[in-house]
Amino acid sequence: MFQHAPSDVDGISPAETLSQLSLLTEDKQHLMWSRVQLPPGSVIPPRRSGAASVVVKGKLYMFGGYGGGTGRLDDFYSFSFDTNKWEKVEVLSDIKPGCRENNGVVIGDSSRMYLFGGYNGSTWLNDLWMFDIDTQKWTCIQESSEGISTSAVVAAPNNNPGQESESSSNSALVQALQRMATQRTVVVGVVPTHRFGYVSVVHNNKFVLFGGFDGVRWLNDMYEFDLQTNVWKRIAARGNLPSVRSCPAWAKDDRYVYIHGGYDGVERKADFFACDLSTYTWTELPCKGTAPSPRYFHSCCIHGNKLYTYGGYNGTDRLADMLAYDFETNHWTEVDCSNGERPSGRSSLVAQVYENCLYIFGGYNGSTVLNDFYKFRLKPVNVPSSALVTDLRQLMMREDLSDVTFVVEGREVHANRSLLAVRSAYFEAMLFGGMSESVRVDRDQQAPIEIHDISHSVFLKVLEYLYTDTVSEVTWDMGMALLIASEQFMLDRLKALCQDRLRRDIAVENVIGVLIASHRYNARGLKTIALEYILRNLDSPIVEEGLNDLKSEPSLLVEIITRSVSTRMAGMLGSDSATMHGGSEWSER
Incomplete structure (x- = not known):
């Protein structure tokens, strides 16, 4: 992208x-x-300005904002794109978020929306709420810290207007407050500070937060809240x-x-x-x-x-x-x-x-x-957006549509011959001829094909790439394993993607391993980056100790020494040239 x-x-x-x-x-x-x-x-x-909004299930939902002379708002509206009508959202819970302006912080995830913090006119908030569209109920996942009340209690219906006594009204309020307590969940972890004007999204069942203003400081910290475990975590x-x-x-x-x-x-x-x-x-x-x-x-x-x-x-x-x-x-x-x-x-x-x-x-x-x-x-x-990648990903999962079976670490993996052959010269040679007789597989042969020297999880990632041209959620270890697999299966683009993934996390602790792997598996771009990183950090004790691991690859050690000497010589020559040039200028004056 x-x-x-x-x-x-x-x-x-x-x-x-x-x-x-x-x-x-x-x-x-x-x-x-x-x-x-x-x-x-x-x-x-x-x-209003600064209202929170999201589109879910054919409707635009809008909460709160700043109403000018009317102050901050806590009203809730929806607009149907089918009927072109606005209507006030009926809230069936006893509680709802209090007045605030959020600058667009409601996030939709399936039938649920999430709302965090904001500013209520006097206080910056850090509470977290969820609204379920199906049940039309708000749930307070997390109250704002430091005892700040951020809830509005929805009044109980009065069947006899003007006749309700003060005691019965207070009783209804107490009952509503008790229900509020039972509707909150237990939240743990590192909770973000109060703020508004931040970025928030939901991804893979996590509410993610970045930056904002807390009333004193502008921020660029980042947090995630796991919507399944109710745990906050500061993101590095x-x-x-x-x-x-x-x-x-x-x-x-x-x-x-x-x-x-x-x-x-x-x-x-x-x-x-x-x-x-x-x-x-x-x-x-x-x-x-x-x-x-x-x-x-x-x-x-x-x-x-x-x-x-x-x-x-x-x-x-x-x-x-x-x-x-x-x-x-x-x-x-x-x-x-x-x-x-x-x-x-x-x-x-x-x-x-x-x-x-x-x-x-x-x-x-x-x-x-x-x-x-x-x-x-x-x-x-x-x-409509292209569904090709999604459909091909489904094809990869469909055993009933497959026509070839591999066995990796004793587990069967089903795939499609023609697709693999078109995407990979390695698989074309394996499945349609071109390899030695001991490896080549006849088209009509239905026996499973053993794949060696690769783990089951890595082979699945290779197939994901072959089917979709992408690989999702690649960890550091998976990136290293895929780099090796890309060489084994002759997949140059996958190798480049792995190099791009790995170079982002190069550090003194892993750079020697990256250098060795990139050298062995012909990842030239990554090798150059690793060499340059090592030369910049030769004074690091960790890098110095790691150089001992290069005894198995003496050519790399020679290359590092050669580059280091060349860099120092260039620096010395540049310094001498500058000195001479400076002397010349001084003499002319």
Whole structure:
């Protein structure tokens, strides 16, 4: 996903040029704004900015926000894309989250939404809530720390208005508070501090949190909450971690969360990052083309192979521009959104994509908190996402559709001859001829094929790559094992993917092992990186001790010594040259 397209002499590749032209030549009747037409008498949510929102099961859900003169809100609305109607969500639990503005922190996972923290007008919060769409009930997973009450009690129904005594009212309140206690779960671990304006997503049954503002400091810490075990954990993120910030725009796909911009208390940001949620590894993405200017309180959504940003605040103006990032070319392009009934510039808006339209609601335009509702058609036709990889992954699991069986560590693995042969010269030779008679397998032979010198789990990962061209959730150890397997099965792209995975976690403790493995299995790029790392860290006792392991590979030891001597000689020559040059200048004066 992060591979750059090759550039031509002008610095813009043909693919990037086509990407720009595709946006410029889109039919303008499709790239246009329009107000969302609501049925007569339809409920319209009050004005708000900084509301939390998510799209689940054909509805846009919106909670809380800042209502201007009315303060922070705790109301809850849903908009049906089928009926074009807003309605207030009926909450059937005795408790619900209190008033707050969250800047879009509700996350949908199946039929559940999760809401963390925010700001209630006087206090920054760190409570965690879950709303079940099916039961229409809120559950308080974690109260805000330091005894801060963040719950609103839903009043018990009064069947005799005006006749309920004060004692019965108090009794109902006590009962509701008792039920609140039973509806909370036991949470353990390192709990994040209070904050708002952060990034939050749900991935693999974990609620993940990054950055924000706690009322005093801007943050770039990272946490995960396991939704099955109720355990918080501080994440030791890897890679190029974004600096401290609050209120960036963010969006998530199946594997990555992307963040753009934000504010660190001094300046607005314009940088752009992706975090691999399977490894918590951050990468700063290139901002080629017409990238968004520095801003925060803006929105970010993914549609197709593009990520769109809209609006925000640059410190002077509320913005109304839209920019698109193409994942295939790593190129930003400005989207012409001047057609139709264009919304005013705004920040802290609700923005969600449904089918092929971007919907925005409310926000703040610099003078007024809004409750207008617009949509922007992104594509003329909603083409469903490709299901090829998913389908091929299913094919890998289907024994009834297989026509070849392997045995690895005594366990059967079923696969498809033709697919393996097309994807790998090794398997083509094995299954359709070309290997020695002792290895080659006749097409009509149904006997299982023994595969040696590889573990069952690693062989499954090799098959996953052959079927889908990707490998998911690769640990360090699995990456090393796959590097070896890629050489065994002659899979150059898999080898490159393994090298890219392993180079991110090179450290003094493992660099010698990486060097040996990359040398033995012809991973030249990784070998070069390992050698350069060793040369930079020759003074490390751990690296120095690890050099003893190179007795089995004396050529590597010679290469390190040769490179080290060359580097020192170059440094000495450079120093002498600088001295001579400096003397010459001095004499001229």
